Amino acid sequence: MGRRITPMGNTDDRTGQRIVPETTRRAERSPGNRYGNRPTMKDVAARAGVGLKTVSRVVNGEPGVTPDTERRVQEAIDALGFRRNDSARVLRKGRTASIGLVLEDLADPFYGPLSRAVEEVARSHGALLINGSSAEDPERERELALALCARRVDGLVVIPAGSDHRYLEPEIRAGVATVFVDRPAGRIDADVVLSDNFGGARDGVAHLIAHGHRRIGFIGDMPRIHTAAERLRGYRAAMEDAGIPVEDRWMSLGVTVPERVRRATQEMLSGPDPVTAVFTGNNRVTVTVVRVLAEQSRQVALVGFDDFELADLLRPGVTVVAQDAAALGRTAAERLFRQLDGGFVAPERIELPTRLVERGSGELPPAR
Amino acid sequence: MGRRITPMGNTDDRTGQRIVPETTRRAERSPGNRYGNRPTMKDVAARAGVGLKTVSRVVNGEPGVTPDTERRVQEAIDALGFRRNDSARVLRKGRTASIGLVLEDLADPFYGPLSRAVEEVARSHGALLINGSSAEDPERERELALALCARRVDGLVVIPAGSDHRYLEPEIRAGVATVFVDRPAGRIDADVVLSDNFGGARDGVAHLIAHGHRRIGFIGDMPRIHTAAERLRGYRAAMEDAGIPVEDRWMSLGVTVPERVRRATQEMLSGPDPVTAVFTGNNRVTVTVVRVLAEQSRQVALVGFDDFELADLLRPGVTVVAQDAAALGRTAAERLFRQLDGGFVAPERIELPTRLVERGSGELPPAR
DNA sequence: CGCGCACCTGACAACGTTGTCCAGGCTCTA
DNA sequence: TAGAGCCTGGACAACGTTGTCAGGTGCGCG
Numbered sequence: 001m002g003r004r005i006t007p008m009g010n011t012d013d014r015t016g017q018r019i020v021p022e023t024t025r026r027a028e029r030s031p032g033n034r035y036g037n038r039p040t041m042k043d044v045a046a047r048a049g050v051g052l053k054t055v056s057r058v059v060n061g062e063p064g065v066t067p068d069t070e071r072r073v074q075e076a077i078d079a080l081g082f083r084r085n086d087s088a089r090v091l092r093k094g095r096t097a098s099i100g101l102v103l104e105d106l107a108d109p110f111y112g113p114l115s116r117a118v119e120e121v122a123r124s125h126g127a128l129l130i131n132g133s134s135a136e137d138p139e140r141e142r143e144l145a146l147a148l149c150a151r152r153v154d155g156l157v158v159i160p161a162g163s164d165h166r167y168l169e170p171e172i173r174a175g176v177a178t179v180f181v182d183r184p185a186g187r188i189d190a191d192v193v194l195s196d197n198f199g200g201a202r203d204g205v206a207h208l209i210a211h212g213h214r215r216i217g218f219i220g221d222m223p224r225i226h227t228a229a230e231r232l233r234g235y236r237a238a239m240e241d242a243g244i245p246v247e248d249r250w251m252s253l254g255v256t257v258p259e260r261v262r263r264a265t266q267e268m269l270s271g272p273d274p275v276t277a278v279f280t281g282n283n284r285v286t287v288t289v290v291r292v293l294a295e296q297s298r299q300v301a302l303v304g305f306d307d308f309e310l311a312d313l314l315r316p317g318v319t320v321v322a323q324d325a326a327a328l329g330r331t332a333a334e335r336l337f338r339q340l341d342g343g344f345v346a347p348e349r350i351e352l353p354t355r356l357v358e359r360g361s362g363e364l365p366p367a368r
Numbered sequence: 369m370g371r372r373i374t375p376m377g378n379t380d381d382r383t384g385q386r387i388v389p390e391t392t393r394r395a396e397r398s399p400g401n402r403y404g405n406r407p408t409m410k411d412v413a414a415r416a417g418v419g420l421k422t423v424s425r426v427v428n429g430e431p432g433v434t435p436d437t438e439r440r441v442q443e444a445i446d447a448l449g450f451r452r453n454d455s456a457r458v459l460r461k462g463r464t465a466s467i468g469l470v471l472e473d474l475a476d477p478f479y480g481p482l483s484r485a486v487e488e489v490a491r492s493h494g495a496l497l498i499n500g501s502s503a504e505d506p507e508r509e510r511e512l513a514l515a516l517c518a519r520r521v522d523g524l525v526v527i528p529a530g531s532d533h534r535y536l537e538p539e540i541r542a543g544v545a546t547v548f549v550d551r552p553a554g555r556i557d558a559d560v561v562l563s564d565n566f567g568g569a570r571d572g573v574a575h576l577i578a579h580g581h582r583r584i585g586f587i588g589d590m591p592r593i594h595t596a597a598e599r600l601r602g603y604r605a606a607m608e609d610a611g612i613p614v615e616d617r618w619m620s621l622g623v624t625v626p627e628r629v630r631r632a633t634q635e636m637l638s639g640p641d642p643v644t645a646v647f648t649g650n651n652r653v654t655v656t657v658v659r660v661l662a663e664q665s666r667q668v669a670l671v672g673f674d675d676f677e678l679a680d681l682l683r684p685g686v687t688v689v690a691q692d693a694a695a696l697g698r699t700a701a702e703r704l705f706r707q708l709d710g711g712f713v714a715p716e717r718i719e720l721p722t723r724l725v726e727r728g729s730g731e732l733p734p735a736r
Numbered sequence: 737c738g739c740g741c742a743c744c745t746g747a748c749a750a751c752g753t754t755g756t757c758c759a760g761g762c763t764c765t766a
Numbered sequence: 767t768a769g770a771g772c773c774t775g776g777a778c779a780a781c782g783t784t785g786t787c788a789g790g791t792g793c794g795c796g
Binding site for chain 1: 743744745746747748750751752753
Binding site for chain 2: 780
C-alpha cells in the first residue's frame with residue numbers, strides 16, 4: 001500500500017513549531033468497566049465541599065444557587081474536567097434528545113442533502129442525529145430501527161427498504177415518534193412524506209410525447225420499491241393519456257447496477273423499431289444511460305427522474321424531473337418534532353411536488 | 369405550497385387493500401417522564417414468574433437458564449413488547465457501542481462515502497454511528513464533539529473545522545478514542561488520517577507544466593483550512609521545480625461559493641497575460657470553474673483536486689487528482705477500533721496516496 | 737426580641753440494567 | 767443413604783443522574 005506513516009508529534013499549523021503536549025496519555029481503562037474513571041458529580045461535590053444536588057443545579061443552570069457557591073462548583077468542574085454523563089441523565093429523564101434516521105445509503109448523493117436537512121431540524125430542537133444505512137435490505141432496516149429504539153431515541157425517520165413495518169408497532173405505541181420519508185410505510189398507519197412520483201413521471205413522459213416521441217423506453221429500479229412502481233405507473237398513465245399502446249420491450253425494471261442498465265438501454269435502442277426517447281427512473285440509472293447514449297451515433301431524447309449535479313453541463317443538458325431531497329428531509333423532521341412536542345397527531349400522507357427542469361435532452365425531436 | 373396532504377389509511381403495496389390496523393395509537397406520554405410506560409425487565413419477570421436476573425440472562429443469551437424457563441420468559445417478552453433499555457445498560461456497563469463522527473457537511477458529495485465507510489466499519493464492530501455537521505464552524509465542531517462525549521461515545525472521528533483541539537484533551541485522557549481525518553488535529557497529539565494533499569497537488573500542477581503550460585492559476589479554499597494550504601504548497605512546489613516564478617494574481621484563496629470562484633476565474637482569464645491553465649483546489653471549485661470555462665471561447669486546461677461523478681462525461685473530460693474518500697473513512701475507523709480494542713496505541717499520521725486521473729482537460733495544450 | 741418567611745442546600749429515592757454472591761435443589765458417587 | 771458438587775434462580779447493590787422534600791440559615795417585620 002502506498003500509504004505513508006510517520007510517528008506523531010504534531011506541528012502547529014501556524015507557527016510550524018513542534019508541539020509536544022505534556023500529557024495526552026490515554027487513561028488505562030480499568031478492566032471491565034468505567035469510563036476511564038471519569039469524575040462524577042459526587043467527585044465534584046466532594047471537591048467543592050457542597051452537596052450532590054447543588055452540583056446538579058449548577059450544571060443544569062437551575063436557579064437557587066448563590067454566586068459564591070456556583071463559583072466554587074464551577075472551579076471544581078474545571079479542575080476535574082467533569083462532563084455530565086448524559087446516559088445517566090437520559091435514564092432519569094426519559095428523553096434522550098436524539099432521533100434516529102434509517103436511510104438507504106449515505107453515499108448516495110440523493111440522501112446526503114436529505115440527511116443534512118433532518119440534522120438541521122434536529123439541531124434546532126437541540127437533538128442529535130443517529131443514522132444508519134439499510135443498504136436496501138429489509139432485515140437490516142429492521143435491525144437498525146430496533147437498535148435505535150433500544151437506545152431510546154425520541155423519534156425515528158425511516159426511509160423504508162422493506163414493505164412491512166408492523167415490527168414498529170410496539171415502539172410507536174410506547175411513544176416513539178415515527179415518520180417515513182421517500183417511500184410509504186408498509187402495513188402500519190404512520191406519517192409519510194413523499195415526492196409526487198406518479199405525477200412527476202407522468203409529466204416527464206408527457207414532455208417527451210409533446211416533443212413528438214411515441215416509442216419511449218422506461219428504465220427503473222426494482223418494482224418492489226414503491227418509488228419505482230409509482231414512476232412506472234406515471235409512465236403508463238402518460239402513454240395511455242396519449243393513446244400510445246406500451247410494448248413490453250420498452251420497459252425494464254431491476255437493480256440499478258450499471259451493467260444491467262447498460263444492457264437494457266442497448267436492447268431498447270437496437271432492433272427494428274428502437275425507442276427514440278428514454279425515461280429513467282432515478283439518478284443512478286440516468287447517469288448510466290447518459291454514458292450509453294454518449295456512445296450512440298443517433299440522438300436519443302432523455303428525461304430522468306431526480307436532478308443531479310452537472311446535469312446542466314452535459315451536452316445536451318439533461319432534462320430532469322427534480323425532487324427536493326432537502327425539503328423531504330426537512331418536512332419529515334418537522335413533522336416528527338410536531339409529534340414529539342404536541343403529543344398525538346393523526347397520521348398524514350404529505351406529498352411534495354416535483355419540478356420539470358428542461359435542459360435540452362428532453363427536447364430533442366425523434367431521430368430519423 | 370404545492371403539497372398534497374391526505375388523511376392516512378394506508379393501502380398495502382401488493383394487494384392494494386386498505387389496511388386499518390386495529391390499534392396503532394400512541395400511548396399518552398405520562399407528564400414528566402417515562403418512555404410511555406414501557407415494560408421493564410421487572411414487568412417481564414413478574415409476568416413470567418421468575419426473578420429479574422433471569423430475565424436479564426435470557427435477554428443477553430447468558431447460560432444458566434433451563435429451556436423451559438427461557439421459553440416462559442420469551443413469551444412474556446413478546447407479550448409485553450419488551451425491549452431492553454440500552455441507556456440503562458450503558459450506564460451499567462460503561463461502553464456505549466457507539467462512535468461519533470463530526471464532519472463538515474453531510475450534503476457534500478465528498479463526505480457521503482467517507483461517512484458511509486466509517487459506518488460500515490462501526491457496524492462490523494457492532495457499533496452505531498452518531499454524526500453531525502460542523503458547517504466549517506470551529507465553535508460548532510467543539511459543541512458537537514463535546515456533546516458526543518457527554519453521550520459517552522466510545523470513540524470520535526473528527527474532520528476538523530478548527531485548528532485548536534486542546535478542548536478534547538480531558539476526553540482523550542478519560543478514554544475516548546479519537547482519530548482525525550482529512551485534516552490534522554491542532555495542538556494535540558492524536559491519530560490523523562490524511563490524503564497526500566501536497567503531493568497530489570504538486571503532481572497535478574506538474575502534469576499541466578508537462579503539457580506546456582507556464583501561466584497556471586490556482587483557485588482554492590480558505591488558507592486556514594489545512595488541505596487548502598497543503599494544496600497551495602504543492603502548487604508552489606511544482607512551479608518552483610519547473611523554475612516558473614509565480615505571480616500573485618494567479619492565486620486566489622477564499623470561500624468556495626460560486627460567485628467568488630467565478631470572479632476569480634474570470635480575472636485570471638482576462639488582462640494582458642492570462643493564465644492558460646487552472647488548477648482547482650477542491651470539487652466545489654472545480655465544478656464552478658468548469659461552468660466558467662464552458663462560457664469561454666478559448667480553450668483553457670484544467671486539473672482539479674477531488675474526483676466527482678460525471679467528470680468523464682464532460683467534454684473535455686475533467687482531469688483530476690483523485691483521493692479515496694471511502695479509504696480515508698475506513699482507515700480512520702479501523703484505527704479507532706484498534707485503539708478501542710487494543711488499549712493505548714502511539715498516535716500516528718497516516719497519509720494515503722492520491723491518483724492522477726487523465727481525462728482530457730489537463731492535456732489541452734496552451735491556447736495561442 | 738421573636739416569629740415567620742424566603743431562600744439555599746443537601747439527603748434520599750428512583751430510573752432500568754448488570755455483576756456478585758448465595759441459597760436451594762438436583763444428580764452422581766462412595 | 768449421605769455427602770459433595772453442580773446447576774439454576776433470585777436478592778441486592780451499583781452505575782450517575784435528577785426530582786422530591788425537609789432542614790437550616792438569615793433577614794425583615796411586628
